[in-house]
Amino acid sequence: MLRFAGLVMPSSKPFYLRVAGIGKRFGDTVALKDVSLSVNQGELVCFLGPSGCGKTTLLRVIAGLEPQDAGRIERGGRDISFLPAARRDFGIVFQSYALFPNLTVADNVSYGLSRRRLGRAGIAAKVEELLEMVGLSGIGERYPAQLSGGQQQRVALARALAPAPGLLLLDEPLSALDARVRGRLRQQIKALQRRLGVTTIMVTHDQEEALTLADRIAVMNHGMIEQVGTPLEIYRRPVSRFVADFVGVMNVLDATATGGMVHIGTRALRLLDDIAPTGPVHLCIRPEDVVVRGVGAATANAVPVRIETLEFTGPFFRAILRLDGGEAPLVADLSINDVSDLALAAGQAVTVALPPDRLRLYPREA
């Protein structure tokens, strides 16, 4: 963990924003419990979690739209815990976009710009520049109701960026759009964020969105941050059963661990190191990490299985495997080449390997 010194900021990657010990309750429900997080200058951080996990509440607390019950928020080392939203210098794109329906696109975008400072011509030029930036030049005179959902989303983005905020907050910005528009806009947002270098926090429940967009992801559950890390870290080395299960597809098998080994049914599998927990555990492995090609008797953790079903999904085959003596089925994603080269079919018995460096163990209540 990086050391955070009150006044002296590490010059290479300074923290832009730091929240510490944030707590928030709504009546009897705990929305946030002791949440701490730092966001670097220019970084895009995603809050990822199921609905009701507190991610939107955390965003609203950071924005100053919801007062926190406990904890501290700092921007550039300055305490802004009790600063009203209007003074935080944060641009927000709301889930509903909250575009003002009675104002034209141009008036919406220029809403936060000071006429006194920029003048009429300055505003018009700035609006055109912003609209061009989000790929919407020439629609300034239209009203929000006359735009498609994707266009509205980009107008909302232009409006939030207009006053050149220090931090951009996006609350499920793509959730109201259909899949194809979503994919395209995701790339646009990412490119724009890179170009402007604006520090950004985005809330999403869509793991694919988080994995493709974020520099770092904060996975949240039950009002707490379970893990913070790069998308690869989150995917490859989830620190808890929840993160493992929530991000990506994961096989979860009941097993028992003893020093360096894990027992599933009558079978013992080797582990990479012996710091893993012992006793009852969940043994986890991603479907694409199950190896079927080139498995021999000498291969580590070779396991004989029977292919129960083999389902073609397009890019790969999804196989349901049954371990000898294991009760739970094992899902494996097999490449089309593997399936055709090895002539795999449902009902067949094969030997697969579960590589030690791909196995994850999490404590299980017996």
Add this chain to the structure above:
Amino acid sequence: MSAVAAAPARRSLDRDAWIARVAIAALAIALIVTVALPLYAMLSRGLESKSGAFVGFANYVAYFTTPGVGRAVVNSLVIALASTVVTVSVAFAFAYGLTRSHMPCKGVLKAVALAPLLAPSLLPGIALVYLFGKQGILKSLMFGQDIYGPIGILLGEVFYCFPAAILILSTALSLSDQRLHDAAVSLGASRWRIFRTVTLPGARYGLISACFVVFTLAITDFGVPKVIGGWYDVLAIDVYKQVVGQQDFQKGAVVSALLLLPAALAFTADFFVRRRQVALLSARSVAFRPRPERVRDGLLFIFCAAVALAILTVLLTAAGASFVKFWPYNLDLWLGHYDFNNKDGGGWRAYYNSVEMALWTATCGTAVVFLGAYLSEKSNLFAAGRATIRFLAMIPMAVPGLVLGLAYIFFFNDPANPLNVLYRTMAILVISTIVHFYTVAHLTAVTALKQMDPEFEAAGASLGVPWYTTFRRVTVPVAMPAVLDISIYLFVSAMTTVSAVVFLYAPSTALASIAVLNMDDAGDIAPAAAMAMMIVYTSGAVRLLHWLATRGLARRSQAWRGR
């Protein structure tokens, strides 16, 4: 990208929060002074002797042991119950025709059904006298019964309460899911069974609500029994007699407290009933579209046309009587009845006072009500102040006009009260009228505000724009139809009201509705009818203007309101 926000702008934003807090506090205090304190003054006066000593319930005991009092209570209940049964049954059939049939002329019929809103409640009394009184043209229909008394009051109250019932029931009946009807039809249910199992349950809460509203209106109305009540005593008249006739304020306070009881009960019950009415229509519902059906549509049209004809007869009788020399003996056209300056009651001055009062009420009232609703719904500052506004805004609905007027006498006529400079001024008439009609206006504003995206304020704030700028540039324009509705409601109510202001006017601030009352009292019935019709013409003209303005607004904002 950062480091743009300049220091002076920041200071002004702190100021903005304080402006909101001060506005909330000012409104909360204004409502405490104009709603809570007068009611407290009235209720506490009922527990005092004439010299001001606390006597507990002695005044109540004295009142109930007065001979004849029990009769007024019973009479009031009988009239209110009978009015409720008749009004709600007729209004239900009428609203059913408007919303569930394919009958012709729906627009005209609905306009006629709502026309009684334009008239003071004294008007039906006067018209009924012309129709069924001693020289009435339809006297033979009374079969020897006297129109002065319960029959007259009942007819007048039905006329007066009809629009309120129509508004509630046609809303309730139009909220219906086509899919339920389709399901019932496809399961082979008979028409009567569909009515019983789909239509009635769907309108259940509307029916209950309409019953409470009509009961409250009828038991607290004072205009109809004043004109046509004759010897038949009711509580509302009793208050007026005790205070204006005998100057017995303690007894007036006692009767007021009694009048407060049914209204408050009805209001509380209605509040809980409404709370149980959760989303009958979900977002997925399909709006009900009636299919043509000749027999049903024909019968409903005949019924609705007959009701509309009855309403028009009442209005046209008053209009006709005001334009002829001596109804019904000399039917020569004559404008002499409109020469109000030669009669007691305030003359044309009273009419101009009414228009002035209605204009003040509509402008100031709309501004206060809408700002109050906005701050109480959308601000997140000063929670106690906002809760006070929300609570006190609901109270006036439960307070009959007579009771409010009396409460204002007790509070503002107190020499110890620094606000007694307001007593007998135009200002107190405006204030009492705004308060009297506050709840409906407030609820209209709240409904409109709730339909808006809750993030507008947050979006404005995150862009560093003060709340009052977003209020002016976004909230008010988007809510403009509701703002117009509130102002027209307040204007027409101010033109027609008589109950609260009858205790509060001074000779120089007499109002048109009060002139109707006083001229009728003095036996100048034709001029009273003429003045009542002046109110109808004015409210009608303003309604027309409102309709045109709303249409123009709809056309201009079509670009952005369209989906």
